[in-house]
Amino acid sequence: MAAELRERLVELFRWVDPDPGASHLVSDISGWWRDPVTLAALGPALVAPFRSARPTVVVAPAVTGFLLGPLAATALGVGFVPAHKPGDGRLPTGPLTWAQSPPDFRGRRVDLAVRDRHLGPGDRVLVVDDWVATAAQVRALYDICAARGAEPVGTSTIVGDCPPALAADLHIHALLTATELG
Numbered sequence: 326m327a328a329e330l331r332e333r334l335v336e337l338f339r340w341v342d343p344d345p346g347a348s349h350l351v352s353d354i355s356g357w358w359r360d361p362v363t364l365a366a367l368g369p370a371l372v373a374p375f376r377s378a379r380p381t382v383v384v385a386p387a388v389t390g391f392l393l394g395p396l397a398a399t400a401l402g403v404g405f406v407p408a409h410k411p412g413d414g415r416l417p418t419g420p421l422t423w424a425q426s427p428p429d430f431r432g433r434r435v436d437l438a439v440r441d442r443h444l445g446p447g448d449r450v451l452v453v454d455d456w457v458a459t460a461a462q463v464r465a466l467y468d469i470c471a472a473r474g475a476e477p478v479g480t481s482t483i484v485g486d487c488p489p490a491l492a493a494d495l496h497i498h499a500l501l502t503a504t505e506l507g
């Protein structure tokens with residue numbers, strides 16, 4: 326199943342031209358959600374490498390993480406905590422823990438926030454995302470976990486595009502490398 330899923334992910338992925346004259350292509354991952362077999366397989370595949378670490382919660386960042394996080398959480402039988410960004414237009418109220426990322430793959434420092442009441446000491450956190458490039462957003466999420474007294478057990482991503490040493494250091498597992506997407 327893992328090999329079959331990986332093949333389907335590659336087939337359904339597109340690099341697209343965002344507008345005429347654009348200097349680079351952008352990723353279009355929407356085909357992954359449109360295909361029912363892929364959609365059903367993603368949660369179980371993302372959590373498989375981390376089951377033995379016994380995560381108690383999944384944390385994922387806006388906006389794609391709000392789709393993938395619940396798929397992973399339901400596969401594990403745990404809850405999901407969204408990490409919000411100020412641009413969401415729907416920032417939560419109440420006590421929040423914030424962290425700012427180092428510059429990410431687009432050179433942005435991203436602010437991320439999690440509700441304090443949903444993350445705390447004793448939580449073992451699996452971070453889930455669609456794509457890890459510089460791991461800047463992963464670092465910000467680990468900082469939030471540390472500030473809340475929670476322990477990040479690692480990160481599961483569909484596409485991993487960071488150096489192997491960094492992936493090993495941050496316990497990042499990817500279903501595919503960016504190179505496999507052509």
Ligand SMILES: O=P(O)(O)OC[C@H]1O[C@H](OP(=O)(O)OP(=O)(O)O)[C@H](O)[C@@H]1O
Nearest residue numbers: 387388389429430457458459460461462
């Ligand atoms: O490894 P990094 O350099 O931190 O980059 C990876 C992050 O950037 C993208 O998200 P983006 O902020 O573009 O949000 P999106 O889910 O709305 O596309 C991607 O989904 C990851 O969250």
Ligand SMILES: Nc1ncnc2[nH]cnc12
Nearest residue numbers: 351352430456457458486
């Ligand atoms: N969605 C994405 N996140 C991170 N890096 C990318 N490179 C291309 N698409 C990307």
